[in-house]
Amino acid sequence: MKKRAIFLDRDGVINRDRADYVTSWNKFEFLPGVLDALYLLSQMPFLIVVVTNQSAIGRGLVSQAMVEKIHQRMRIAIEQAGGRIDAVYYCPHLPEANCNCRKPKPGMLLRAAVDLDIDLSQSWLIGDSLRDIQASVAVGVQPILVRTGHRIRDTEIAVPILDNLLTVVKCVNFDSCLNSPSSTLVREKVAKINT
Ligand SMILES: [Mg+2]
Numbered sequence: 001m002k003k004r005a006i007f008l009d010r011d012g013v014i015n016r017d018r019a020d021y022v023t024s025w026n027k028f029e030f031l032p033g034v035l036d037a038l039y040l041l042s043q044m045p046f047l048i049v050v051v052t053n054q055s056a057i058g059r060g061l062v063s064q065a066m067v068e069k070i071h072q073r074m075r076i077a078i079e080q081a082g083g084r085i086d087a088v089y090y091c092p093h094l095p096e097a098n099c100n101c102r103k104p105k106p107g108m109l110l111r112a113a114v115d116l117d118i119d120l121s122q123s124w125l126i127g128d129s130l131r132d133i134q135a136s137v138a139v140g141v142q143p144i145l146v147r148t149g150h151r152i153r154d155t156e157i158a159v160p161i162l163d164n165l166l167t168v169v170k171c172v173n174f175d176s177c178l179n180s181p182s183s184t185l186v187r188e189k190v191a192k193i194n195t
């Protein structure tokens, strides 16, 4: 039977986004509650898969080897807190490269689905930007936004928005968090981010 997955964007969801890019482990700062959230998520019947655009590689600001080293240290820190990440996919390309993996393209989601036998229609992506939403809806993954990264304004796509990853994970049943009045969820129009 195919598996369900929770896809996670990295910057702005797991760690603090920064304009000068995360180019070393020193610049990788876990957002509040994320380690707890990943511990809780690890108890649930989902694969946990990170999908992240890392154009800093294409820009020559950081090496691919360094990004992989950062991911390894990220995974070790998460495991030390009792959680896990099952796989990490990253796009190293520049936006102009027009590759198939850089979100809003869904290439990383499609590749993970094949590699890990994931049912995308039963999976979720938690992100902080319009690109995350677009990549999700392109392949039938349900998007959820968190407020810990990009500020999203005015919008056109209705997507649930919650404060942070921990708030999302605490909606034990993701489906119920869409309609629960007790959650901090707001169903509001989401749309273009100002980049
Ligand atoms: Mg992000």
Ligand SMILES: [Zn+2]
Residues within 6 Å of the ligand: 091, 092, 093, 099, 100, 101, 102
């Ligand atoms: Zn790419």
